[in-house]
Amino acid sequence: MKTAYDIVVVGGGHAGVEAALASARLGKNTALVTLDKKAIARMSCNPSIGGLAKGHLVREIDVLGGEMAKAIDATGIQFKLLNLSKGRAVWAPRAQADKRLYERYMQDVIARCPNLDVIESDVQKLDLANGIFKGICLQDGTLIGASACILTNGTFLRGKIHIGNIQIPAGRYGELPSIGISDQLKDNGFTVGRLKTGTPSRISKRSIDFSRLEIQEGDVSPKPFSHSTRGFNPPNVPCWLTYTNSATHDILRSALDRSPLYTGKIAGVGPRYCPSIEDKIVRFSDKLSHQLFLEPEWAGSSQWYVNGFSSSLPIDIQVRGLRSIAGLEKAELIKIGYAIEYDYFPSYQIKRSLETKAVSGLYFAGQINGTSGYEEAAAQGLMAAVNAVRKLEDKKPVILERHEAYIGVLIDDLCSKETSEPYRMFTSLAEYRLLLRWDNAHLRLLEAAREIGLQSPGMLEQFETVRNESRAIVRLLEKTRITDVNPLNLSVGQSTSLAHMIRQQKIDEDHISDLQKYYFPDYLLDSIDQAYVLTRYEGYIDRQFKQVHQMHQLEAKKIPAGFMYEKISSLSNEGREKLIKFRPETIGQASRIRGISPADIQVLLIFLAK
């Protein structure tokens, strides 16, 4: 076995997989060390990828050369574009995954990837010397040296499952936790916190009475996540809908005294956007019924996921609760719902490159940064690896800005916000939401993708073509006149421009392919589509660019790493405290930290501009 690598990735979850692939593909000798080879890329919870803001992340990962989009395209069993009734910026792709195929796909890609070794072991200790990462220590005592390490332990660090009054040390259902790293890092000055999340029970398909459920199908002509996917023709397996009722709520309520949430057994803070069912009935007691989705975990699965019924109540209560629900009267449990508590490292301890501030060469990605979600983890894994590689090559890290990518928003938020609950991506966290569309990730991130070097030259060329063509078409739309006699069969009245018709919403989404056919046959449909969006939302997009421009000076203003905030007496006390804690890299970032006032920003500017 080799004992020296350029980069080691600890953890084979969604962060670890992207990190390992990116590092190896960029030519670094890479080891992926994980607890269980068979569990690589496992979906701990819901069998789906994408959704609002998360779907945007997946598109960005794809453009930058990550794997997640391709994996879900290859293994998804139902695809849907959400929010079609809304504007373009909030359309988002989502897919039901075949969990088993997804794991297998990723494990396969990893097995075939050059420069990448997989080592099965529990890393309980890191080799650190004077704030510099040197290597990792395997379970059997073997030392593996490396120049950089990306830690992606997920929910495994001192993981503890709660079911009613029962507590089981575990990293995930049926998997052991990992002990050691968090204590070691604490001794090295890191702050360690505790978070909580939960998952619902899985029930057997045979026990579900589908006749009492509403069916939910995917799109008939689905769109793939990845730009590289060709000949996309996935299955369309339905999900099913049912609702809790007052009887369910009574049953759950009767056992709150046995809930670890309400008896104080769980110290970690759970996410408000992903509350357990008992949380929902307590916090929203006036709501008499809650929606549940029944989702297959793979094609032809006998194991079904009860989306919306996450719980840490005792087994008997979960079963009785389920059986009070229409269609689930005879429900049989395969896996019980549970809550899990785990260690994480509050994310003010990392830089925007995802390297830790305290240990050079050590990077954190995924759930251990306090985030939740496969997509969030994957995005961080990718960026951490890219920046670790770049550091070895003496290149500047790639930092995506808030107006460029959801990934930028995600990482900037991690570095400037104090999260008391697991952080999940939402479109409302992006102040430049109208710019960060699902459909334009390839145009927004073209330069970044080129700089990173994971995307194929062919794809980059295609992205560039779309960018140039769409700009040209925007101008053509203004110039091209349309009269009452037109191939689109629109009544126009006085002769006007195509652009005007688009702004008037007389030419809309449905006409885009006709625009290609009759007006722009020599251009790519994607280019026409982009030009359409730019024209349709011109005013709003301009306003957002103006906002970006206004913030730009602050975003561009760097604060030196060792800046002595202690010496500036004119800062407010709270401001100084926060600045010392977060050590923001730019003034823009500083301005987003809660507790730092505009006056503090002024003072900083004054001291920086000497």
Next chain:
Amino acid sequence: MATFDHSDTIAAISTPPGLGGIAVIRISGGDSLSIALSGLSLSALEPRYAHFAAVIDPENSEKLDDVVVTYFKGPASYTGDDTVEISCHGGLSAAPAILALYYRLGARPALPGEFTRRAFVNGKMDLVQAEAVADLIHAVSGSGQKIAARTLSGSLSEKIDSLRGELTDIASILELELDFSEQEITPISRELITNKISAAEEHISILANSYGAGKILREGALVPIVGRPNAGKSSLLNALLEEERAIISHIPGTTRDSIEESFLHQGFLFRLVDTAGLRDTDDPIEKEGAERAVRILEKADLVLLVVDLSLGDGYRFEKEFLAARAHVPVIAVFNKMDLSSMSDPFPSTYAVHISATRHENLDALLSLMLDCVRTHYRVDGNSIAITKQRHRHALLSALTSLGKAKEALIRSLSNEFISLDIREAIRSLDDITGKTTSEDVLNNIFDHFCIGK
């Protein structure tokens, strides 16, 4: 967080607010020269020369003040950018009016410390100077807070917080449907959203309009003393000031020009203006004086109408005057009570009998003046008022954004566009209190709606 944009042109009064004296308005930024010229009687400015000029509102050609203007071409200016400095008369009325004009002509209110910041960014200051300025900013905001606490007594930031809360609620309703569309969410009717926006608009405009009251608190109430010639206006001014400020004579038409004097009563500033008597006359000077009196009346916060009781005529002039002035409170001051024991010769909402020369009943007049201003402008100590143009400007831009939101609703645009406008309005409010957090909307959603798998 207030945003700082280097590319636009900013303006503010750069001398401390105060009574009388000269106030300097500084306009700085790329367009400062053209913006300044658009409100001046000049067509060009030679750098670093003082020019005499008049500030003229291009909209109605009204002259606001005679001023001295100096243009400093960047980088040879305080900020390093092109800068125009306008020295005008008195901080009290001329300077704010000129400033308001330049905001309309394209300058934006400077944020606290922004001139210094620009000076800095342009490398016009060294560290020692900068440190001094940093201290100054803090000193100013410290005492500024005290002043605000004293004059406003109510808490503006609480008020802004509640307005902000209203807008955050609206944004939450809109965004709930965006971020959680996969879940069972009862869509909120657009009509309800429109109504909520209208309610917020109303609350914001009330606060924006309180600028009048705030202005009175900060700058004092403008109180012209008017009446027919010889009614005793100048005598009243002198009596209130307890000094012989204005010339008094038995000859009607003694006062030709307005005389402004400030005087403090119970911590409240009255800016008394003695005016020329109002009557038909052929004397051009007196006529001009009367016209000035009329112009001052347009800006008046309270009017003292001095009436000569000893005349005993039909008081047609006074009756007509009262009828024409419904929008501003007028106190009928029945003067020369020592000469006539006549009761009110005509009805008036506020009336008091005095003798100016014998200083009789002046206390009654003073307390009536206080009452009038308090009730009319609700500066009763509990109301919340804004005193800064910058605040008013921020509130007005919030209103503009809300207007856009309503327009977008009418055009049936999707929630994220309406939300953009609402968030813009929130940001404008944030400029007043200086706080910011993009996750507030989301937090609000979590607190009020049941979501999650």
